[in-house]
Amino acid sequence: MSTTATSPVPGKPQQGKPQPGTPESAREKAPAISAKPVTWKVPVLLAVLGVVAFIFFGIMGPNQTAKFGISSSGDFFQLPAIEVPAFLGGIVLSVLMLGLAGYAVYLKTRNEASPGWLPIVFIVLFVAAFLIWVVGGARTPSISLAGLIAGSVTLAVPLVFGSLSGVLCERVGVVNIAIEGQLLGGAFTAAMVATLTKSPFIGLLAAAVAGAIVSMVLAVFSIKYLVNQIIVGVVLNVLVSGLTGFLFSTVMQANKAQFNSPGRLPIIDIPVLSSIPVIGPILFKQSVVGYLMYIAVIVVWIGLFKTKWGLRVRAVGEHPQAADTMGIKVNATRFWNVTLGGAVAGIGGSFFTLVAIDSFTKEISGGRGFIALAALIFGRWNPIGAFFAALLFGFADNLQSIVTIIGTPVPSQFMAMLPYLVTVLAVAGLVGRSRPPAASGIPYVKG
Amino acid sequence: MVRVLKLELRGITKRFGSLIANDHIDVVVEPGQIHCLLGENGAGKSTLMNVLYGLYEPSEGEILVDGKAVTFRGPGDAMAAGIGMVHQHFMLVPVFTVAENVALGAETTKAGGFLNLDDTRRKIKEISDKYGFDVDPDALIEDLPVGVQQRVEIIKALVRDAKVLILDEPTAVLTPQDTDELLDIMRQLKSNGTSIVFISHKLREVKAVSDTITVIRRGKVVGTADPGASTTELASMMVGRAVNLTLDKAPAKPQETTFQVKDLTVIAPTGQHVVDGISFDIARGEILAVAGVQGNGQTELTEAILGLQERCHGSILLDGEELLGHSVKEVLRAGVGFVPEDRTVDGLIGTFSIAENLVLDLYDQAPYAKGISMSPARILENAKSRIDEFDVRTPSGALAAGTLSGGNQQKVVMARELSRPLRLFIASQPTRGVDVGSIEFLHKRIVAERDQGTPVMIVSTELDEVIELADRIAVLYKGKLVGIVPAGTGRDVLGLMMAGLSPESAHADTAHPGSAHPGSASAGSAHPGSAHTPVQTSTSGAEGGDHE
Numbered sequence: 002m003s004t005t006a007t008s009p010v011p012g013k014p015q016q017g018k019p020q021p022g023t024p025e026s027a028r029e030k031a032p033a034i035s036a037k038p039v040t041w042k043v044p045v046l047l048a049v050l051g052v053v054a055f056i057f058f059g060i061m062g063p064n065q066t067a068k069f070g071i072s073s074s075g076d077f078f079q080l081p082a083i084e085v086p087a088f089l090g091g092i093v094l095s096v097l098m099l100g101l102a103g104y105a106v107y108l109k110t111r112n113e114a115s116p117g118w119l120p121i122v123f124i125v126l127f128v129a130a131f132l133i134w135v136v137g138g139a140r141t142p143s144i145s146l147a148g149l150i151a152g153s154v155t156l157a158v159p160l161v162f163g164s165l166s167g168v169l170c171e172r173v174g175v176v177n178i179a180i181e182g183q184l185l186g187g188a189f190t191a192a193m194v195a196t197l198t199k200s201p202f203i204g205l206l207a208a209a210v211a212g213a214i215v216s217m218v219l220a221v222f223s224i225k226y227l228v229n230q231i232i233v234g235v236v237l238n239v240l241v242s243g244l245t246g247f248l249f250s251t252v253m254q255a256n257k258a259q260f261n262s263p264g265r266l267p268i269i270d271i272p273v274l275s276s277i278p279v280i281g282p283i284l285f286k287q288s289v290v291g292y293l294m295y296i297a298v299i300v301v302w303i304g305l306f307k308t309k310w311g312l313r314v315r316a317v318g319e320h321p322q323a324a325d326t327m328g329i330k331v332n333a334t335r336f337w338n339v340t341l342g343g344a345v346a347g348i349g350g351s352f353f354t355l356v357a358i359d360s361f362t363k364e365i366s367g368g369r370g371f372i373a374l375a376a377l378i379f380g381r382w383n384p385i386g387a388f389f390a391a392l393l394f395g396f397a398d399n400l401q402s403i404v405t406i407i408g409t410p411v412p413s414q415f416m417a418m419l420p421y422l423v424t425v426l427a428v429a430g431l432v433g434r435s436r437p438p439a440a441s442g443i444p445y446v447k448g
Numbered sequence: 449m450v451r452v453l454k455l456e457l458r459g460i461t462k463r464f465g466s467l468i469a470n471d472h473i474d475v476v477v478e479p480g481q482i483h484c485l486l487g488e489n490g491a492g493k494s495t496l497m498n499v500l501y502g503l504y505e506p507s508e509g510e511i512l513v514d515g516k517a518v519t520f521r522g523p524g525d526a527m528a529a530g531i532g533m534v535h536q537h538f539m540l541v542p543v544f545t546v547a548e549n550v551a552l553g554a555e556t557t558k559a560g561g562f563l564n565l566d567d568t569r570r571k572i573k574e575i576s577d578k579y580g581f582d583v584d585p586d587a588l589i590e591d592l593p594v595g596v597q598q599r600v601e602i603i604k605a606l607v608r609d610a611k612v613l614i615l616d617e618p619t620a621v622l623t624p625q626d627t628d629e630l631l632d633i634m635r636q637l638k639s640n641g642t643s644i645v646f647i648s649h650k651l652r653e654v655k656a657v658s659d660t661i662t663v664i665r666r667g668k669v670v671g672t673a674d675p676g677a678s679t680t681e682l683a684s685m686m687v688g689r690a691v692n693l694t695l696d697k698a699p700a701k702p703q704e705t706t707f708q709v710k711d712l713t714v715i716a717p718t719g720q721h722v723v724d725g726i727s728f729d730i731a732r733g734e735i736l737a738v739a740g741v742q743g744n745g746q747t748e749l750t751e752a753i754l755g756l757q758e759r760c761h762g763s764i765l766l767d768g769e770e771l772l773g774h775s776v777k778e779v780l781r782a783g784v785g786f787v788p789e790d791r792t793v794d795g796l797i798g799t800f801s802i803a804e805n806l807v808l809d810l811y812d813q814a815p816y817a818k819g820i821s822m823s824p825a826r827i828l829e830n831a832k833s834r835i836d837e838f839d840v841r842t843p844s845g846a847l848a849a850g851t852l853s854g855g856n857q858q859k860v861v862m863a864r865e866l867s868r869p870l871r872l873f874i875a876s877q878p879t880r881g882v883d884v885g886s887i888e889f890l891h892k893r894i895v896a897e898r899d900q901g902t903p904v905m906i907v908s909t910e911l912d913e914v915i916e917l918a919d920r921i922a923v924l925y926k927g928k929l930v931g932i933v934p935a936g937t938g939r940d941v942l943g944l945m946m947a948g949l950s951p952e953s954a955h956a957d958t959a960h961p962g963s964a965h966p967g968s969a970s971a972g973s974a975h976p977g978s979a980h981t982p983v984q985t986s987t988s989g990a991e992g993g994d995h996e
Contacts, residue, residue: 313553327539
């Protein structure tokens with residue numbers, strides 16, 4: 002400010018060009034003062050994790066050689082397995098991590114923010130070091146990387162659908178805590194209808210309808226009757242859980258063949274492409290639900306950010322009054338979007354009973370609706386972000402079971418905590434600040 | 449040839465339950481005119497315009513466009529009929545770009561519903577160039593200054609071919625300079641055939657641009673006035689009785705300095721320095737008015753003094769005692785009276801009775817409390833005398849405070865805060881949303897407190913209020929103290945200071961255009977954002993705008 006105060010010389014006319022002493026130039030300078038400051042959060046967190054990695058994965062690292070298989074026997078061509086001496090690998094990777102943390106600290110001292118790639122690279126290194134450490138310390142120090150990743154994708158399917166449902170609802174301004182209930186409702190209905198009609202495909206459709214119905218209840222109560230959205234969501238979860246549990250024990254268990262034998266959706270194997278190592282099974286050897294997942298992510302992303310529908314949806318979720326004054330029907334938009342979100346979650350629910358297992362059991366969704374909610378936040382309310390966040394959670398989930406199988410020194414209970422630990426770290430905002438849609442959770446009342 | 453439109457409102461009545469917000473209002477907006485709706489806060493102007501814009505349905509009456517009765521079921525219908533509105537609180541999505549905001553609701557699409565923003569960008573450029581708005585279609589709204597956001601709102605209406613533009617209290621958020629630019633834009637729009645309905649309670653602006661003035665009071669049209677009418681005439685029409693617009697105030701007799709703020713910095717949760725190294729002091733028997741556009745650190749400054757801000761550095765001394773680091777209760781007990789800027793949120797508990805609200809600060813002390821029990825009789829007794837003293841218009845102190853009008857609520861807050869012996873009195877936005885009658889009363893009380901020898905600090909975004917009350921004026925900009933100037937400093941100088949100029953350069957800047965033609969190159973070039981603004985300072989005086 003001091004420059005603006007002194008530059009115009011009193012008594013001397015200054016015409017022509019914009020002068021430094023004008024309000025406009027004062028405004029231009031303003032961001033320097035109000036610019037968002039760089040916090041210590043990221044550098045400190047990275048440094049702590051780096052030190053943890055160095056001590057556990059490096060200094061205290063196991064002495065075996067960890068072996069990671071890449072190709073499976075049926076693959077198109079074979080790639081050799083990667084073998085890493087666990088101790089050396091741990092040291093090298095953790096030193097790299099400390100280097101990155103040091104760079105973040107250095108940037109902070111110069112008051113610059115860490116670039117976006119930095120935490121991502123750090124996470125990749127950390128996960129790699131963790132894998133080497135775990136596998137290196139196991140009784141049989143060898144796992145199939147391809148199998149690990151393919152399994153992660155499989156486990157992530159319901160999470161992805163759940164978080165897409167969350168994206169669709171929150172982007173339009175309604176918090177969907179009922180994802181869990183929608184998944185469960187979808188799973189139950191898919192099993193029941195598929196058994197009755199003897200067609201898993203009709204079961205799939207029915208799952209979407211069931212999810213949509215759960216969502217409509219949420220929509221009606223939160224939009225029309227202005228009931229607190231969180232409370233309606235929680236109540237719906239309990240309601241669906243109770244209802245499906247009751248019907249399961251009274252109807253399904255009594256006559257399993259008649260009501261709870263849906264049969265699985267076939268795995269569609271695209272020839273040749275599915276034999277590409279690692280990515281083949283992920284992309285080209287999936288059930289209908291798996292393929293639908295990829296399509297849904299892309300369609301929702303394009304829809305939200307590239308179309309007229311998406312612009313209106315986002316406007317309603319950010320500033321409903323503004324949308325209303327532009328002639329957009331706020332509550333109708335909310336209602337139909339929430340319904341659509343429910344249908345998407347319902348399809349995700351069918352994965353449990355039509356793809357993973359071929360029958361319904363009580364609480365089959367097992368809290369994945371809440372993990373999906375975390376994926377939504379970690380993914381910053383963006384379909385693609387939510388997809389990758391869900392993959393990360395699926396990965397943690399799958400790693401936990403594989404690591405238990407190969408036998409590591411780490412207690413299995415601790416490994417079972419892994420997905421949730423990742424969730425907590427993620428939601429605590431490891432990768433930057435996330436900002437929800439401004440009107441999310443706030444009912445719109447005209448006037 | 450631009451199509452023009454004549455707009456008539458006939459017998460519009462709007463009821464909310466038993467409350468009549470608009471009572472048989474008739475207004476005719478002639479094509480190509482700037483028609484002002486003048487009235488106090490709460491007179492029903494905004495309700496009327498929301499009816500016109502299709503946001504509310506009228507309980508009775510009809511709207512005629514070019515002589516034909518129309519029914520608007522929503523803003524969409526109103527827009528289709530050629531009516532555009534710029535709301536007092538902008539209807540812009542902060543995380544959208546200008547183009548996305550303008551396109552919203554009237555999107556052009558390619559096949560398959562895909563957005564085509566190029567078309568919108570082109571239209572924004574056209575309008576922006578025509579009126580010298582200098583708006584970048586791809587800028588994010590949240591990055592734009594308020595004045596530019598307002599232009600985006602105007603563009604939104606113009607892109608939709610608005611023939612009548614409603615501006616609802618458009619100057620409330622602007623600096624005086626931005627306001628002058630807006631008034632020029634309004635004139636340009638008029639010369640291009642757009643009619644404007646200008647809603648305001650600021651007489652100076654109304655007189656500067658209006659062709660016709662309709663005065664509304666308590667939901668009714670009380671008459672029309674000529675823009676040439678004097679401010680006192682307009683004010684008395686607006687209020688319904690003769691008002692004294694200038695405050696009778698004896699010159700200050702400052703005594704010893706008892707309140708000092710030294711190098712105060714307040715850090716927001718985001719890490720931003722919202723108050724940045726401010727130092728000032730106030731003497732007993734003096735009013736220091738803190739001026740500035742809203743959001744430049746005033747709120748945080750007052751909250752820091754009261755102990756509501758967590759991360760503060762520096763020093764706040766009252767009679768040599770440090771206030772910083774003490775709880776709000778301790779600060780209040782030290783003799784600080786505080787009127788918060790938003791009475792409905794921080795000043796009162798709406799569902800509590802007036803009597804209870806009057807003892808919110810002393811509820812746990814004698815004579816209102818004894819041990820753990822409170823004495824309702826004493827509280828009610830206290831209420832009676834305060835209600836009389838402060839002329840609160842209410843049948844009973846037992847009524848909920850939320851039922852009072854804005855002015856009476858503010859009197860309750862003021863009555864509570866002034867009922868203790870004070871060593872410092874702080875009032876933030878003391879008369880925001882308060883009727884003119886109450887403003888007079890509240891101002892007198894503030895001056896009376898000063899004359900008793902209390903140091904008084906007023907925070908106001910209304911320049912008129914600052915000028916009226918202040919013995920000295922401190923101007924805040926982006927959390928920094930731009931300078932402290934004596935009362936009597938010109939409105940234009942204060943305006944420039946509110947935009948961040950130091951007092952010296954503000955004086956220099958206002959001196960030059962005065963010596964040459966008003967509105968010569970220097971004025972135009974001082975605002976690169978508005979190359980088409982030919983006149984900068986002509987409306988800054990109270991009588992300046994009558995040449996329309």
